Amino acid sequence: MMYISSSSSSSGRTFETRDPRTGDVIASVAEGDKDDVDLAVRAARKAFDHGEWPRISGSERGRILTRFADLVEQHADELAALESLDAGKHPAVTKAVDVGNAAGSLRYFAGAADKIHGETLKMQGQFQGYTLREPLGVAGFIIPWNFPTTMFAIKVAPALAAGCTMVVKPAEQTPLSALYLADLAKKAGIPDGVINVVPGFGPTAGAAIASHMDVDTVSFTGSTEVGRLIMEASARSNLKPVSLELGGKSPLIIFEDADLDMAVELAISANLFNKGEACVAASRVYVQEGIYDQFEKKLAERMKSWVVGDPFNDPRVNQGPQVDKVQYDRVLSYIDQGKREGATVLTGGRPLGQNGYYIEPTVFTNVKEDMTIAKEEIFGPVMCLMKFKTVDEAIERANDTKYGLGAGVVTRDLDVANRVVRSVRAGVVWVNCYFAMGSDVPFGGRKMSGFGKDEGMHALDKFLAVKSVVTPLKGSPWM
């Protein structure tokens, strides 16, 4: 199914989306291509230039968004099941976290829709000036497969609140939830043409969106290499502003004064949450030498009770399968690379089972900074555990990466926390916690982790054009 005011693809082609527990096909989905993107953009353009969505008040848009949030919550079980099936996730976690966050985001931006402010300004000379923040137009979204529902919501919600229309290309690995959500959007009262969903592949549908002359902005979450292509496409087409939320190799720095048990738990969840398929995964864990040996011991012990399996059928399962064969092979090849380059496998290091894409949670020790596993984003359940001496060293090594997405600091010391927070070059820094996010908290990276923020009021900036308006004043008693 495709959702361009509802239709099937121009080419008639379909592709399959699979269940990562088994590799079996879940469904056949219409495969969108350049022509379909064209149709979608045209529908979005019409809805923006002539339709009611930008012409109703922010308050009314907010009401519809609130209804959308309510519907997402009402259908949480179904959506969570669909998502978990498509992406190899844990249904209970998906319901609480992915779907919960999606509804939360929709509601947050529903409340923001009537709070988009311009400013009255100070001018030199007899003029009055003010700014208007206007909806930009047609937005293009290319979203990833690791948190499909949440990604859909955090992109779509601020764009809708601002009064924009959009074309969404969900990842080919996980097209189902976007289609489901678009249907709920319609039920909530979002007019036709405002949200268009074109399932398909990056090089075809994705590229078409990035290069489209009539798309006003693109927001992408995914790998750094594809982010680069999208930026190039924008430059080559119409210079559309681009926001990129890319990869990471985020450091978790654990100081000697840390609560050891808490630190071990944090390192595990920071790496293994969502089977390591998270852009902010703390895949480099630095532990200060004073507690290193105890930490390593406790970690190894703790990993013994970590359960990998089918998250639908076993309540004890902590970790499901990787999303598909391509990722599965990639992660295993990084693990091999790590072994070949001389790192030590503390736990795991092997695939699990005959069916599906399960991999043991893997911890490498004796990792050198120049090893591939220490530099490149693996995007799987693989942790690099390293030792450090001083805070200066930790900061230097933490920053020695082309990425700059997340970072974590574990310490009881106020000064150390403040120092590391300000010194580490990352978009999000967690102190004595990890993955704590919220609708009001801007999220996004620096350096080759990208630019632009999702969530928080700043997320709206991507979808607004600032217009300055100037008129002469005659005889104003104040300036």
Next chain:
Amino acid sequence: MYKARALLPGTLLHGRHRFSTAPAVVTGAAPNDEPIQPCVEIKHTQLLINGNFVDAASGKTFSTLDPRTGEAIARVAEGDAEDINRAVAAARRAFDEGPWPRMSAYERCRVLLRFADLIESHAEEIAALETWDSGKPLEQAAGAEVPMVARFVRYYAGWADKIHGLVVPADGPHHAQVLHEPIGVAGQIIPWNFPLLMFAWKVAPALACGNTVVLKTAEQTPLSALYVASLLHEAGVPEGVLNVISGFGPTAGAALCSHMDVDKLAFTGSTGTGKIILELAARSNLKPVTLELGGKSPFVVMDDADVDQAVELAHHAVFFNQGQCCCAGSRTFVHERVYDEFVEKSKARALNRVVGDPFRKGVEQGPQIDGEQFKKILQYVKSGVDTGATLVAGGERVGDRGFYVHPTDEMKIAQEEIFGPVQTILKFRGVEEVMRRANATPYGLAAGVFTRSLDVANTMARALRAGTVWINCYDVFDAAIPFGGFKMSGVGREKGPYGLRNYLQTKSVVTPIRDAAWL
């Protein structure tokens, strides 16, 4: 026949006009013999303290009257100092120990959104109660005010999880963040002209910020707040977060203003009472005070105005809500070139104003709120006549004839707030002159400018010393637009993001940074 206080819109004229024909006969809707019986049950008449409806400590009650007849609708509990003490204690406990400020802002937002939903699902009942107690037309209450209340609550629900302080760059190695915290226990005193809307303007931002509230309603209109507060509890607000006390100003009101454990005070009402409130706050614990007081707002009609539109707008600007609006456009300045036409048309419009039972369809104007207001208004009209203005329409109890008076700027009717359906039309020649005269008032709540000229609009907008300037419109209210007065019309602003400031306390938190990577 209305026994009490239905007033025909009175229109007073400035200048030397003499009408050779007999005074206009008052028309308008013929009043019915029997007022329409509202089909709404009065469910709550007690005080609301700590989540429970309770009698007053003294056991006393007072009547709330139907403005159509002067007869009692119901007896409600009469709160006094002891009840205020109990309410403040409940609000204090709810703030210091209870879940409301401690839950996430998002959760507070959800309670408020549920509240808005409940208001909408009970809209008919609420509107009927409001009309019954206040005399405002049901079409107005149901069609405009109750939806505005829901909108208002939703607007502030959406702010709850977006309240930001700044992290500021200090000149040196210090990390400085500014927290915007809930201020604590807010005391709020609201008037009778828009009981429910005023409830929303006060309660919604206070709660969205995480505060707890003790609200004293106007003794003329205690009913709708009690009902709506019960819906808020249904929506899930914890006990003690909103307490509602019915009672009188000199007793319950004064007790609230003087209470040593109230952190903030917000009042809407007359300038005279506002002064007392500020004094009581100063004498007790210096609690910060927001005042939204009276006005004598100018409505300026330029010579390029479309006269028909201007007449209609000017008419609504002053007569809306039986003239009982703090921001009523009660001084209508009309350019001499269009003055005569304007007066003729205004007179006709005033005579056509449909006055009657507010529960009847098509009625534009119901009775004034009570006998006291009614008498005051008639005294002003009499004063206008006595000082020489020309009364061209109405000016008397419905059913009687009018007579003529001439107004000038210095007359009481042009200076003092009448708070009734009395329009005063003054003539002017030039923009400079009208700006000066418009600003020659101790008030500064609102103003209206009717013109096609961009330059005149821009200049007047800046020159008028008023908290709201409406250009080619009037009484446009929305949750997002700040409202409040200059000069003796008040202190502070409500609505929009500005409304939040009233209910937040600002705290700077400073820590040294060692070996800062940047400053």
